Amino acid sequence: xxxxxxxAAAASDGIALKEFVSLVDRLKKVLxxxxxxxxxxxxxxxxxxxxxxxxxxxxxxxxxAAGAEYGSPGPLGRILVQGEQGFAIxxxxxxxxxxxxxxxxxxxxxxxxxxxxxxxxxGITHLFISGVTxxxxxxxxxxxxxxxxxxxxxxxxxxxxxxxxxxSNTLRAIQSEDxxxxxxxxxxxxLDALLKIIVDDD
Numbered sequence: 001x002x003x004x005x006x007x008a009a010a011a012s013d014g015i016a017l018k019e020f021v022s023l024v025d026r027l028k029k030v031l032x033x034x035x036x037x038x039x040x041x042x043x044x045x046x047x048x049x050x051x052x053x054x055x056x057x058x059x060x061x062x063x064x065a066a067g068a069e070y071g072s073p074g075p076l077g078r079i080l081v082q083g084e085q086g087f088a089i090x091x092x093x094x095x096x097x098x099x100x101x102x103x104x105x106x107x108x109x110x111x112x113x114x115x116x117x118x119x120x121x122x123g124i125t126h127l128f129i130s131g132v133t134x135x136x137x138x139x140x141x142x143x144x145x146x147x148x149x150x151x152x153x154x155x156x157x158x159x160x161x162x163x164x165x166x167x168s169n170t171l172r173a174i175q176s177e178d179x180x181x182x183x184x185x186x187x188x189x190x191l192d193a194l195l196k197i198i199v200d201d202d
Contacts (some may be wrong), residue, residue, distance in 0.1 A: 020132070023052030024159045026187040028092045030158065033194045035096070040122055043101045044109045046137060047080040047087050054105045054112075108140035116148055123157055126151045128190060130158030135170045142174065142181055155190060 034041055048055045052071045063070040063079070070080045077084030082103060095101050105110040118129075129148050131138050138159045145152050154174055161167045174181040 001042070019160050023158070023201075024090055024092050025134070028054060029156055030130070030155070030187050033064070033191050037194050037195075037197050040111055040124060041093045041099045042115065042118065043089060044095075044102050044113070044115070044131070044137075045087065045089065045101065046105070047082050047103060048082055048105055050083060052081075056068075056105075059105075078135075106140070107115075107137045108144040110136070110141065110144040110148065119150070126152075126153070128153050128155060130155045130187075132159065132163035133160055133166075134159040134189060135166045139170050139174075146181050152184050154182060155187050155192075156184045158190075159186050 001097055027044050048070060052060075055070055060070060068074065068079055072081065073088060074078075076086030079086065081087060088096065089101075100118060102109065102113040102118075104111075104113050109115050126143055129138060129142055129145070129152060133139075138154065141155055142152055154171070156171055159167070161170075171184055175184055
């Protein structure tokens with residue numbers, strides 16, 4: 001959402017960009033509450049080594065056709081390259097020192113990382129999923145998680161994309177066939193549930 005960043009560039013109008021900004025505000029509140037109750041928080045970042053040795057040709061050609069070839073110079077450094085300014089997590093959601101950050105070269109967070117190992121080793125069976133974009137990295141990660149037997153809940157307003165129709169259709173697909181790909185909740189739903197944990201512990 002920074003000027004020159006991927007979300008700002010993809011947002012074709014002020015409404016779409018405003019949604020990305022408000023998404024960060026909502027997720028900041030969720031992060032703060034999740035940290036209070038000691039939830040395991042894992043961040044993922046989509047991008048590539050500086051020599052692009054892990055960038056596959058399909059992704060390269062697709063990004064080129066879309067007008068922003070991965071690895072090429074951009075306003076915030078080389079596009080989606082590890083170590084560049086544009087590869088950083090926004091300050092409002094910046095990970096704490098004890099939070100895991102995984103770099104992925106696939107849309108889904110499982111295929112090219114050891115995310116599953118980290119979840120299994122911690123005994124985690126239930127996931128809340130958020131991020132951008134709804135129909136790409138979020139949905140890909142969700143489907144991978146469900147295939148691996150995790151119970152999943154996607155935060156409907158904890159995800160966003162530039163096209164509201166894509167966003168709503170993705171959420172409809174998740175809930176299709178009696179919640180085939182898990183459940184949907186709002187950020188406020190999760191905040192209320194986490195607050196209840198704090199109150200009950202007191």
